[in-house]
Amino acid sequence: MKWSPLALALAGPSQAALRFGCSTVSIQRLDPVVQPGMVPSSHVHQIVGGNAFNATMTGDIGEQGTCTTCTFSEDFSNYWTAVLFFKHQNGTYKRVPIMQNTALPNGITGGMTVYYTQQDFNSNGNQKITAFKPGFRMTVGAPTTETLPEAKGHIGLRFVCLDNKGTRFPELPDFPTKSCKGGIMTVHHFPSCWDGKNLDSPDHQSHMYSTTKEAFQAAGPCPASHPVRMPQLAYETLWDTTQFNNMWPSDGSNPFVLSYGDSKGYGTHADYIFGWKGDSLQRAMDSSCMFNACENGRPLKSQGVAEMNKCAIKSSVTENIDAWLPKLPGM
Structure with missing residues (x-):
């Protein structure tokens, strides 16, 4: 059968949707x-992904890592967010640990959930998705955001007060104002429209353009200035705040x-450095699999929880971040 150009356009490939866990690296x-090269940087981050993570990362990260904390063993990317702390009424601080999503395998240490979707949470799409390139990096959100209207304008950067690990609504632009029975989830949706030229930009954001909508809804079309549709990258981080519920301040603050x-959550933000090996992410984006159906070589290589948890790096910064602290590290 001879296909016309119109028919080929209408018969575009069904693109993959990835959802997977990464333990803490x-x-x-x-x-x-x-803050490349700065040791230490200004504040503490929760980092998952490949073991090539260090203060100065250049070149093809997918060729530099030797292990990864993520389900897909070809993914040496790094994903990170600011750490959440509990502030006691006596003025001391305690780091809040993260916990795994219910959709992930049991036993993951930490358990950030990473998504690379094409259309929305429930279905593949039919657009051509171009994978990120070696050397690509970006951020979303800004710690300098100081007002609620600004925070509301950062679509896709939200908090969820969990009744249980499966709770997904409502999404809030700032911290919950009550103790949450199942913990607090932070959600970071990155922009998915690329200018097609720059792997980074001075602000780490302007080479990308966001048409993201709330709660994994299908994103809008890319503008002419940023015409290349890339995967919709998102993180979910579940913070185990339940251990502090009986210490909630008496004034309700x-x-x-x-x-x-940041005691409001307005400046929630996240960082990403691409590190998939070879053409593995592009092969996945060209397939029609969804979530764990993409594992075990269909089309991506995957690994078990023990291998994920085994991968780690030595800290470059010598400081205690786990005790009750008189002040936040770096503050």
Whole structure:
């Protein structure tokens, strides 16, 4: 059968949707995107992914890592967010640990959930998705965001007060104002429209354009300035705040603070450095699999929880981040 150009366009491939877990590779004050080479960086980050993570990351990260904490063993990317702390009424701080999503295999240490979707949470799409390139990096959100209207304008950067690990609504632009029975989830949706030229930009954001809508809804079309549709990258991080529920302040004020001193949550942000090996992510985006159906070589190589948890890096910063602390690290 001879296909016309129109028919070929209408018969576009069904694109993959990936959802997978990554255990913790490190928790420390390093930020190779915003503060490259600075040891220590200004605030503590929760980091997952490949073991090539360090203060200065250049070149093809997919060829530099030797292990990864993520389900897909070809993914040496790094994904990180600011750490959440609990502030006691006596003025001391305690780091809040993260916990795995119910959709992930049991036993993951930490358990950030990563998504690369094409259309929305429930279905594949039919657009051509171009995978990120070696050397690509970006951030979303900004710790300098200081007002609620600004926070509301950062579509896709939200908090969820969990009744249980399966709770997904409502999404809030700032910290919950009550103790949450199942913990707090932070959600970070990155922009998915690329200018087609720059692997980074001075602000780590302007080479990308966001048409993201709330709660994994299908994103809008890319503009002419940023015409290349890339995967919709998102993180879900579940913070185990339940251990602090009986310490909630008597005046009802929010006791949680992000590691750079934000007690409202307005400046929630996240960083990404691409590190998939070879053409593995593009092969996945060209397939029609969804979630764990993409594992075990269909089309991506995957690994078990023990291998994920085994991968780690030594901290470059010597400081105690786990005791009750008189002040936030770096503050």
